Amino acid sequence: MLLKFIFFFLIISLIFIFFTPQNNLFFLRLISFSSSSIVLILSILLFNTFDFNLFYFQNVLILNFELNVYNYNFIFGLDGISIFFFVLTSLLIFLCILFSWNSIFLKEYVLNLLLIELLLLIVFSVLDLFLFYVFFEIILIPMFILIGFLGSRARKIRAAYLIFFYTLFGSVLMLSGMLYIYNKLGTLNFEYIYAHSFTFQEQQWLFLAFFLSFASKIPMFPLHIWLPEAHVEAPTVGSVLLAGILLKLGVYGFLRFSLTMFPDASLYFSPLICLLSLVGIVYTSFTALRQTDIKRIIAYSSIAHMNLVTLGIFSFTINGVEGSLLQSISHGFVSGGLFFMVGILYDRYHSRLLYYYSGLVHVMPIYSTLLLILILSNMALPGTSSFIGEFLLLSGIYKMSVLVCIISTLGVLICGAYSLWLYNRLIFGNLKISYTLYFKDLNLREFIIIFILVFLIIFMGLYPSLYLKGIKIATNGLSFFV
Secondary structure (H helix, E strand, C coil): CHHHHHHHHHHHHHHHHHCCCCCCHHHHHHHHHHHHHHHHHHHHHHHHCCCCCCCCCEEEEEEEEECCCCEEEEEEEECCCHHHHHHHHHHHHHHHHHHCCCCCCHHHHHHHHHHHHHHHHHHHHECEHHHHHHHHHHCHHHHHHHHHCCCCCCCHHHHHHHHHHHHHHHCHHHHHHHHHHHHHHCCCEHHHHHHCCCCHHHHHHHHHHHHHHHHHHCCCCCCCCHHHHHHHHCCHHHHHHHHHHHCHHHHHHHHHHHHHHCHHHHHHHHHHHHHHHHHHHHHHHHHHHCCCEHHHHHHHHHHHHHHHHHHHHCCCCHHHHHHHHHHHHHHHHHHHHHHHHHHHHHHHHCCCEHHHCCCHHHCCHHHHHHHHHHHHHHCCCCCCHHHHHHHHHHHHHHHHCHHHHHHHHHHHHHHHHHHHHHHHHHHCCCCCCCCCCCCCCCCHHHHHHHHHHHHHHHHHHHCCHHHHHHHHHHHHCCCCCC
16 A cells, blocks of 8 residues: 555646646645655655565555556565665655755756656566566656756757667667567566576577666666766756666666576676676776766766676675675665765856865865765775675675676775875865855755765664665575575
């Protein structure tokens, strides 16, 4: 019933917001805040009532649509993997709506944000491969609008087309694989597909068909070109959603489909995937060192972290798979917080170039303190959530190959270099008052947004057992071939 209430609130809110005049800011804020907060509360209730000792799907919702020509069932449910992404989506959308509170395009922002939330929650809970594919692709439309129409720079249209075509063409092969499965089994229900054993040759072709779609979402090298461009041109909330949630669609796809439906092919292609992931980690880490745009630095850092997550998934160890899921959740908090901090600077000073910033600690002490915690979390400092995830990842990768672990650790070390360099350039030194005459620290709304993320990062880092217990049971079912 909770799933039904969540979808109901979001659909009703979208209808009300769509017909609300753009100048009625009070009603737009009331509807968007109340609906996103209610969805967040219901998602937390779902998480608290979830039984992680069970492997099968829970909170199953079946919606029957009987027509004269065609009957179809929409089946939804959550397991120990999807429930984490479900809550993460609800949280980040709620924070994005708070961040857009004073925007002059408030209606456009909240309409797209709530639509993205509805589509993402459906993707993470739907139990039919056809519907998964449909909503997996429909998410591109509101993201295209966020980047192409609500972006702030001249190259925003190019960036919107890049994300659209890279991810769309990557999914064409997934559609062909989906049609093959339907032709063979006569159904696209997850549980029926999981019960069927494909031949090794079938697994090879189907794995490749699904792989391109998920690899372009993560994105893996060399399909990563669209992400830095999209981050730079997107508004702040667009960057938060890209790094915090949309990149996790590829991780979710690998965990949900590749490792479960095509285990033999996943093992067969793992050397290729490990090679691409290693190149992505090292290449994007070195690329981040030479960037002058703050957003590009964080964007390349996200690519490196997500390629490390992919490496953990295809290490075929329990620690690696557990670490990949935990690091995905942690990365949503850390990267989301970093992009929020960059957006706060851009809203005040309308520049993201490092050249124009220096000595912010003298005039923005609260900002500097919270940014330090986020930077240290990005470096995986012990006591933060990223440390737990990366430690599990590297321990799983070490069991697979010592050499691969050493090379991937190089990316972690370079991450520390460009993270500290970025913080030093922004916070310390002399104030550049010739470029910036007006200084203002975080207001209450901005402080609440960042504090929530910082609290979750530290809480997960100090008490990881609360998350690892559920993650361990959920991933054991995926790692049956280890």
